[in-house]
Amino acid sequence: MARRGWQVTVLDAAAEPASGASGLPVGLYAPYISADNNFTSQISAVGVQFTQKLASKLLVEGVDWQPSGVLTRKYGETEQWHADAGWIKPTALVKACLAQPNISWRGNCNVKRLVREDGQWTLLGKDDFDSDNQVLLRTDMVVVAASNQSAGLLQDIPNAPKLNFQAVRGQVTYGDLKDAKTPSHPINGGGSYLETNTAWLIGATYDRHNLSLEPSIRDQVDNFERLENLVPDIATRLKTEFERGLVKNWVGIRCATTDRLPIVGEISPGLWLCTAMASRGLTFAPLCAELVAAQLHGEELPLNPRLVKALSPLRFSKK
Ligand SMILES: Cc1cc2nc3c(=O)[nH]c(=O)nc-3n(C[C@H](O)[C@H](O)[C@H](O)COP(=O)(O)OP(=O)(O)OC[C@H]3O[C@@H](n4cnc5c(N)ncnc54)[C@H](O)[C@@H]3O)c2cc1C
DSSP, X not given: OTTTTOOEEEEOSXXXXXXXXXXXXXXXXXXOOOTTOOHHHHHHHHHHHHHHHHHHHHSOBTTTEEOOOEEEEOTTSOOEEXXXXXXXXXXXXXXXXXXXXXXXXXXXXXXXXXXXXXXXXXXXXXXXXXXXXXXXXXESOEEEOOGGGHHHHTTTSTTOOOOOOEEEEEEEEXXXXXXXXXXXXXXXXXXXXXXXXXXXXXXXXXXSSOOOOSOOHHHHHHHHHHHHHHOHHHHHHHHHHHHTTOOEEEEEEEEEOTTSOOEEEEEETTEEEEEOOTTOHHHHHHHHHHHHHHHHTTOOOSSXXXXXXXXXXXXXXXX
16 A cells, blocks of 8 residues: 555554564465365465565565475375475564555554544554553554454444454474575475574464463474474484473464455445454465555456455455
8 A cells, every 4th residue: 555655554552563473483475275276275376476576575585585485295195396485584574564665653552442533534542651542543544454453443333244263372483593404495284394594493383272472382392293294304403402492482373264364355434454364474465465455446456356255354244
């Protein structure tokens, strides 16, 4: 939207950008392959193109991202090579996007309510100094992209779709890269293993019951077992780092819908949703942002009408 000339203000409850799930140290973008080429597969195939285009424009290759390709290795299946895939440091991407012209970011702005007044949206909430009902912003248009908190922001909106988000905790385990790079590309399947210019990382756990942001040793062990199954020789090499407590962990909370697809579209005049990226924010988010902007400007859409409908918030409207 900023590229199309909008003045964009990003209100974030956190004190720093990329403090939510996008604080992941490094993650994979890759197409999702399914036997029936389902919606996730079709959307991810387009998504990786938008992600690569954005990353190549804004990030330093080899440092912040690498279009390395990804090898998918699943038990009992033939290995598959995906060329349109690689790793990205999400915080670098978020910060690079926020540094673009026409965008200002305001931290410590916890939006509590959205109110329609005189043809505009008023965002009420809490900033550094004031009470919960401080006017944070008045604007023509709002895009709610607040992960699991998005549903609560729609409570007062008449006829808003009922969003049943599932919060899914995840933990990755990572450490400093000491040896020469082997392999030079990430491997995924039952979990994933990747190496950047400076670090290795194993991901990730899935937990819908425990939503604590504290890393757990149990999950660290789970991640090591994932590595043993996925790339046994690297597990052997890293075993002593695990035993000597030289590894680090990062925990985040994903926001998923029941069909595991993002939610993108307008739900009330000037009120849009672009959220629920689940486990694939790096594959989906740049495409979803483009979809919002293209719809708003009446441009040719980056997805066909069936896929646009599959992402629409109206799929959750009460029948
Ligand atoms: C362990 C783990 C591993 C992952 N691995 C990968 C991977 O390899 N590849 C991949 O593509 N994806 C991966 N993901 C998923 C990816 O991290 C997410 O899809 C992505 O970060 C979601 O981005 P987001 O901007 O929608 O949400 P977030 O990054 O969570 O951002 C939400 C923002 O909303 C703000 N906010 C919330 N409520 C309010 C409010 N009321 N007012 C103002 N601001 C508010 C928060 O402060 C936050 O900044 C992983 C996730 C986890 C947890």
